[in-house]
Amino acid sequence: MALTDTTHTTAPISLGKIFAAPFHAIGRFFVAIMENNSRIKRVDALNAMSDEQLAERGLRREDIVRHVFGDYMHI
Numbered sequence: 071m072a073l074t075d076t077t078h079t080t081a082p083i084s085l086g087k088i089f090a091a092p093f094h095a096i097g098r099f100f101v102a103i104m105e106n107n108s109r110i111k112r113v114d115a116l117n118a119m120s121d122e123q124l125a126e127r128g129l130r131r132e133d134i135v136r137h138v139f140g141d142y143m144h145i
Contacts, residue, residue, distance in 0.1 A: 112138050 104110055116124065116134045124130065129137055 109138050109142070 113134055116129065116138070117131070119127075121131060124134075
């Protein structure tokens with residue numbers, strides 16, 4: 071005859087996880103903001119272009135960030 075254990079136990083919540091949870095949430099918040107930033111999307115789109123396509127726009131790969139953020143960061 072086989073016996074089946076139907077009890078369910080949960081692991082105790084560690085104090086470290088409790089203190090780390092707000093910092094993880096804040097980190098996820100900032101990542102979400104950056105991923106949805108239109109300037110970051112523009113940098114990603116330009117980075118996806120070939121060097122020839124960038125040259126047609128008068129850009130070099132090393133100037134992409136300066137081009138996108140230049141008016142905002144004064145760089």
